[in-house]
Amino acid sequence: MAARGRGSAAGSRAPLVAGATFLCVAVLLLAAAIPAAEAGTTYLVGDAAGWTHNVDYGQWVAGMTFHAGDILVFKYNTTYHDVTWVSKGGYRKCIVSPKGRAPVYHTGYDAVTLPRGTHYFICGAPGHCSDGMKLAVTVY
Ligand SMILES: *[C@@H]1O[C@H](CO)[C@@H](O)[C@H](O)[C@H]1NC(C)=O
Numbered sequence: 001m002a003a004r005g006r007g008s009a010a011g012s013r014a015p016l017v018a019g020a021t022f023l024c025v026a027v028l029l030l031a032a033a034i035p036a037a038e039a040g041t042t043y044l045v046g047d048a049a050g051w052t053h054n055v056d057y058g059q060w061v062a063g064m065t066f067h068a069g070d071i072l073v074f075k076y077n078t079t080y081h082d083v084t085w086v087s088k089g090g091y092r093k094c095i096v097s098p099k100g101r102a103p104v105y106h107t108g109y110d111a112v113t114l115p116r117g118t119h120y121f122i123c124g125a126p127g128h129c130s131d132g133m134k135l136a137v138t139v140y
């Protein structure tokens, strides 16, 4: 009776060890993945050209995938430009919307941390958005 009990206990140890090993590996993988996901990637909008005229920002974002926590850096000459975070309607019509509540950046080197969703940025200087200074990014 007692011997058979010990025997069956020893027999059940292998799956237990395998289970524990799997759990350890899973925890290690998770620990390795979390900091990478939180770190975020920084993108210089327009690459070397920066935030200015004569850049197709639709082409610049094409094929890129943004994740929550990624950072967009807008680099530009403050004499001429700014960065205004507008609504979808503001982007489409090239107007600052919501009026008085759209965040405006004007340091010339603005780092914007992206939340999940689709976000719209325009230059608030008259005529610049309709001239192409507009950027829409979808963030996963
Ligand atoms: C911005 O433009 C002004 C006027 O053209 C120029 O004097 C200035 O050097 C420019 N600043 C930068 C950082 O390029």
Ligand SMILES: [Cu+2]
Pocket: 080, 081, 082, 123, 124, 125, 128, 133
């Ligand atoms: Cu501008």
